[in-house]
Amino acid sequence: MEEGWVVSLLSKCSNLKPTKQIHAHIFKAGLHTDPFIFGKLLLHCAVSISDALHYSLRLFHHFPNPDTFMHNTLIRALSLSPNPLLSLHPFIQLRRQPTLFPDSFSFAFVLKGVANSRNLRPGIQLHSQTFHHGFDAHIFVGTTLISMYAECGDSRSALRVFDEMSEPNVVAWNAAVTAAFRCGDVESAGDVFGRMPVRNLTSWNAMLAGYAKAGELGLARRIFCDMPLRDGVSWSTMIVGFAHHGCFNEAFGFFRELLREGIGTNEVSLTGVLSACAQAGAFEFGKILHGFVEKAGFLYVGSVNNALIDTYSKCGNVAMARLVFQNMPVARSIVSWTSIIAGLAMHGYGEEAIQLFHEMEESGVMPDGITFISLLYACSHSGLVEQGYGFFCKMKNLYSIEPSIEHYGCMVDLYGRAARLQKAYEFICEMPVSPNAIIWRTLLGACSIHGNIELAELVKARLAEMDPDNSGDHVLLSNVYAIAGKWKDVASIRRTMTENSMKKAPGWSMIEIDKVIYGFVAGEKPNKATQEAHEKLREIMLRLRVEAGYAPQLRSVLHDIEEEEKEDSVSKHSEKLAAAFGIAKLPSGRILRIVKNLRVCGDCHTVMKLMSKIYQVEIIVRDRSRFHSFKDGFCSCRDYW
């Protein structure tokens, strides 16, 4: 009688506090020694309540003789904890008990823990123990073993476990397909799928996800067309997969089709298509989606709000991002706070980002490592050196967050951007972790902005040891020489690059015209859009020369030294083409929104400023490092970038 009462009470509690009250009632009623009721209580704390692991452990240790079920519950909870390898602990304890034995659940949970820890050694040991305990032929244990080996990167063992199964069911077949994909073995995955005797929807979805993650978008599309039935997961997988690999128009297309088919969207396809907008800078489409989100009632989903914040920020409209953030009808999570801080940061609103960080602290949401990356980024892009250092210390001392290499990178950027190159160098030397190429490259970038030859050469030497084939590093060093007018050194770098046939990473830019993304790559084969862009650009450049006295900047030409066969290479930079195309295609008064993969070059920066003045158009460029908002001949970055 009491059992049902306890169970139904527990199912209504999602927080620890009322659960503790139930615990007290159980105690008063003298039911705390009942293994069934206690087991239920433990399960509830360990699985249904977040952040109650500590309490669950205490419960477990207070129970006189915990049974196998209680051990399993604890193994399960630990397998999902930040340190999943801890699940081995209660498992070993269970094995040592003379009166208790691990069952199939024990193995399934502990193997999950090992899989989540990506630690092969204990996985192999557990595998051999399944034989001793007679679970080697258990279908659930076997399936978990397949996943475990795949997570630990051992695809051969995963597929061997599968091959040795006498009667694999459809779940085991699916696990084998996913295991092969997980280890990058696309061919085996297709092979296993081809041999499957029965395929349900999940099998097809596993193929979709596998091909999509591997970047085999053509094969994914083929599966999508061939499958007899599609559900929300199938559509989400396509949208997310194409968005992830930069095929934004295709992702938009799948979303539109999904609506047309009347299937009904879910939050995953919505966040997926919003992510495509964010990456592509597709503001117009993003706005339409926002309207849809409101109409269809998805504003009550936290993740969708977060995706909207990110989309508006990355589409150059941080005011809208703020509005979404302020009006969220659901609780703001750590992702919401971090997204808005990052958004303000990339637009150069350092002070506001800091303000929001303080509000976050007051709201009781705990910042994590990623929050601090955004915050430090905000400081470095607004030249707030002292504040940045203060936050770096606060992160370590107050929040006990161990700085990652990215945090150190932010600090180097913070000092470097602010022309404190020596300080940046010392900081690298005193770092407790050894600097990677990205760290040195950050400093080299700062040297190239501020023109410090001596340090640049030293840093370049380090980079040559770590990453000798990186053409970008050569270009950065040549920029340093060019600023100082050391043309011989510039020429020598150019020679080295030609001799080693190094190619600069191609620069590309995108612009959204009428909800379609147009991409431009410098020096690519001409098509209809690029021809039109080139024509318009010629006309624009002429007007800038005549009306604003524009002359190309030599320094920027040197960015493209390896493109010597093409004369006026600067004039073909992709961001200029995208801007020209925008001026040609968009109605006047419309803001030009351009996304570029590299950092905008000095000459393009000047040209954009002039364009904004002569053509009376606002141009917002998102480059690799931040936003530039050009208006009336000025840029929001105040030439600090």
Add this chain to the structure above:
DNA sequence: CTAGGGTTAG
């Protein structure tokens, strides 16, 4: 009383 396979934003 508990498990295994497919999609999720900073």
